Every structure is written in structure tokens, then in C-alpha cells.
Amino acid sequence: MIVLRVKNVEFDVTYINLREKPDWFLEISPHGKVPVLKVDDEILFESNAIAEYLEETNEPRLHxxxxxKRARNRAWxxxxxxxxxxxxxIYxxxxxxxxxxxxxxxxxxxxRVEDALAARGNDGPFFNDDKFSLVDAAYAPFLQRFEVADRVLKTGLLKNFPLVQAWSDVLLADERVTGSVVSNFEEEFHANLIRKEYYVASLLETDSVAAE
Ligand SMILES: N[C@@H](CCC(=O)N[C@@H](CS)C(=O)NCC(=O)O)C(=O)O
Known part of the structure; x- marks a missing residue:
């Protein structure tokens, strides 16, 4: 979704409930996983393969x-x-x-990612330089989820990795990233943590009781 947004590709999105996958989804998704991209009548799956397809077919080039450098980006x-x-x-x-x-x-x-950012030889703020890349698109969703969880866990983990912290801050302030999730993303994410009875969910409930 981030790559579609960065490249200004028009698309429709259909969200599915992963706890109750509809039959039509299971028929088109070989591993039963999201994301899947439908291009005309063709189905593409696996984030990386989808991102590379979008890279080959739409400007601006993100690699x-x-x-x-492109091979190194693919390695990352x-x-x-x-x-x-x-x-x-962690969460x-x-x-x-x-x-x-x-x-x-x-x-x-x-x-390892801190070291890769240190080796880029400039101030970023993105993975390579001042241009958003496919590496940025690949890592952003995970940094985004960790940030939401860590607001509750308060591990302060990224304080020890200043370049990853700065990278995460820039990605999570970028509308192309924040706009790629549902508007009630945090609420949905918390609900999932509660449903799965993760440790972090017990802190969430404590927080909400404390706020009452
Ligand atoms: N390697 C896959 C991983 C996709 C993946 O794990 N998707 C998760 C959601 S983020 C999923 O669909 N999980 C549902 C399931 O495994 O049943 C990719 O990058 O597209």
C-alpha cells in the first residue's frame, strides 16, 4: 500500500478479516496471506514481489x-x-x-540496521538519502507497529539506536506511511493484542483503568 501511495497509483483496497478469511480471498491468495494485488485479472502476492512489480511499471523509481546500491537495497x-x-x-x-x-x-x-544507516554516508533522512525507497516502504509497517506497542511497553529500545530512531520518526511522520493503514489502526492493533492476551495488553487495560 505504501508503494502504491508513493507512486500515486490509483487503487481500490478491500480489507479482510484474517480471523475469518473469505472464500474468494483463499481462492486468490496462494498462502492465505495479505497483501495480494489484483492487476486486471492477474493476482500478485508477497510484498516484495508486488513492490518490485510496481517499481517496474510505475514512476517515480524508488530503487x-x-x-x-540497488542490489544492496534488495539485500536489506x-x-x-x-x-x-x-x-x-518483543510485543x-x-x-x-x-x-x-x-x-x-x-x-x-x-x-545491523543501525550500522547500515551509519554506512549510508549522509544524513538521510530515508534509508539511502533524501529519497523514499523500497527499503523505507518495507520497514515502515514494522516500525509503525513497534511504535504503537512501545508507547504502552515503554521499553525505550530505540533510544539505544539513534539512527534507527530518527529513521522511524521520519517514516512515521510521513503521510504516505501513516495514510496506508486504516484510520482506526491503533484501536484495531490494540484490540488484536487484547484478543491474543499478550503481556502488552495487560498494560493497556491498566492504562485505561488509570485514565478513568
Ligand atoms: N512474506 C509475506 C508475509 C505476509 C504476512 O505474513 N501477512 C500476514 C499479515 S501482515 C498475514 O496475512 N497473516 C495471516 C495468516 O498468516 O493467516 C509478505 O511479505 O507478503
Whole structure:
């Protein structure tokens, strides 16, 4: 969705309930996962494949023009699942001890991205430079979810990674990112944490009781 927005591609979006996937969705999504992109009568799946298709078919180009930089960008996009798993492993946990273990475990993955940002040789503010790239689009959703969870958990994790923190701040202030989720995103995200009875949800309930 972010790539569609950055490239100003016209699209319609259909949200589905992942707890009760409709039959039409299961018929078109080979892994039963979102996102799926329908182009005329063709179905594309997997975020990276969709992003690369949009890159090849729509301006502006988000990949760097230089082939070496482009290959490195693809390598960092390939790292997104490790990075997201590390962040998810903090707040998708049932106990405080598991959350703390997830927090500790995440540091090595975040440090790798911190080092990549330090190596870009400029002030960004995006992954490569001053231009939004496919790497920005790939990481933004996970930084966005972590930020919502960490407002409750208050781990302050990213304080130890100033370049990742600054990158996250810029992405989460960007309308192309914030506008790519449902308007009640935070509410939906919290509801999911509560439904799954994650540790973070117990802090949420404490917060709302304290606010009454
Ligand atoms: N590698 C896939 C991962 C997609 C994915 O895990 N989607 C999640 C939501 S973010 C999903 O559809 N989960 C539902 C399920 O696995 O049943 C991609 O990047 O598109």
C-alpha cells in the first residue's frame, strides 16, 4: 500500500478479516496471506514481489539507479523478515519475562540496521538519502507497529539506536506511511493484542483503568 501511495497509483483496497478469511480471498491468495494485488485479472502476492512489480511499471523509481546500491537495497529488503520477527518478538509475548527476552534478542538485529544507516554516508533522512525507497516502504509497517506497542511497553529500545530512531520518526511522520493503514489502526492493533492476551495488553487495560 505504501508503494502504491508513493507512486500515486490509483487503487481500490478491500480489507479482510484474517480471523475469518473469505472464500474468494483463499481462492486468490496462494498462502492465505495479505497483501495480494489484483492487476486486471492477474493476482500478485508477497510484498516484495508486488513492490518490485510496481517499481517496474510505475514512476517515480524508488530503487537507486546504481546497480550496486540497488542490489544492496534488495539485500536489506530481504532482511525485513528477520527485523520484523525481532520487533514482533518483543510485543507478541505472553509474559513480561518473554517480552524482556524478546527485547534482548532484538538488539542484534536492530544494530545491523543501525550500522547500515551509519554506512549510508549522509544524513538521510530515508534509508539511502533524501529519497523514499523500497527499503523505507518495507520497514515502515514494522516500525509503525513497534511504535504503537512501545508507547504502552515503554521499553525505550530505540533510544539505544539513534539512527534507527530518527529513521522511524521520519517514516512515521510521513503521510504516505501513516495514510496506508486504516484510520482506526491503533484501536484495531490494540484490540488484536487484547484478543491474543499478550503481556502488552495487560498494560493497556491498566492504562485505561488509570485514565478513568
Ligand atoms: N512474506 C509475506 C508475509 C505476509 C504476512 O505474513 N501477512 C500476514 C499479515 S501482515 C498475514 O496475512 N497473516 C495471516 C495468516 O498468516 O493467516 C509478505 O511479505 O507478503
Amino acid at each position: 537507486p539507479a546504481d546497480p550496486i 529488503t530481504d532482511f525485513t523478515p528477520d527485523f520484523s520477527k525481532a520487533l514482533n518478538g 507478541y509475548t505472553k509474559t513480561r519475562a518473554d517480552m524482556e527476552a524478546g527485547l534482548e534478542n532484538s538488539k542484534v538485529y536492530i544494530q
